Amino acid sequence: MSEPAKKTPGLGKGLGSGLSKGPSGLGKGLGALLSVVPREDGSAEVLRTIPIGSIKPNPRQPRRQFDENALVALAGSIGERGVLQPVLVRPIPGGGWELIAGERRWRAATAAGLTEIPAVIREDDDAVALEVALIENMAREDLNPVEEARACSALVDELGLTKEEVGRRVGRSRAAVSNLIRLLDLPDTALEMLEDGRLSEGHGRALLMVKRHDVRRDLAAEAYSRGWSVRTTEERARDTESTPAAPRQLHADHEVALTDVADSLTATFGDAVSVKAKGKGCRVRFEFASMAEAATFAAQFSSHRRAA
Structure with missing residues (x-):
């Protein structure tokens, strides 16, 4: 059981007042993901005060670096005025809380010597917790390029989102998301x-x-x-x-286009297809483990052609 939390009667214009109340879930956007939502029994989520020592950092936090000077300044502000915006946590089986959003405030409050912190407690599953942790930072332009790249890659690899879906969530184009992820190479x-x-x-x-x-x-x-x-x-x-300057620039753009083509074909036809660059175009290759698999593909391909 998680340690009982104290109900906080009011915190001014913090997270609870600044975000709309409504259903949460994947694909709802940052505002919905961070909102204070009704429970299934009809009662609304409330802000609570919980012990700082009972909070564990989020292992999926995309930020790897924290500006120490900024943390010191924030700790000084919190020491004078308290924590005006609550953190977002979820219960940990066996006791305690896992931080979903607000690690800077949690770190600064700890440095300021606080023993308790206001928090919104949510029952998010792993997928929603991951999306909130990643998108909260990206939407607030709080990450460096590598952290953004890892965040986008995690949304694709761990949540199964397409690059286009990731782009919609973080306000970037599909090509921009592809370029970010390529930085990890x-x-x-x-x-x-x-x-x-x-x-x-x-x-x-x-x-x-x-x-x-x-x-x-x-x-x-x-x-x-x-x-x-x-x-x-x-x-x-x-x-x-x-190579000359102009062709190299075309080649860089060509690689992004090639990635998009490969993603689209793989989404349609599965792992049977592979795409490789060839000159100014590309080469598409299909491999099948059996004739039956090839026949199934041929029928699927024909249906796509008729639909087109």
């Missing part, structure tokens, strides 16, 4: 530079124009040490690949 040293701000997201995309992993790593180090702009990094990446 960079070497660890380059990712660290994007995380701590030594290089920008634009630098990361420029590095992806280079095929070899070790060359990407060396180019990232040189871009930082020499203070290259994104444009200069792109030019050096093109020079490294020994």
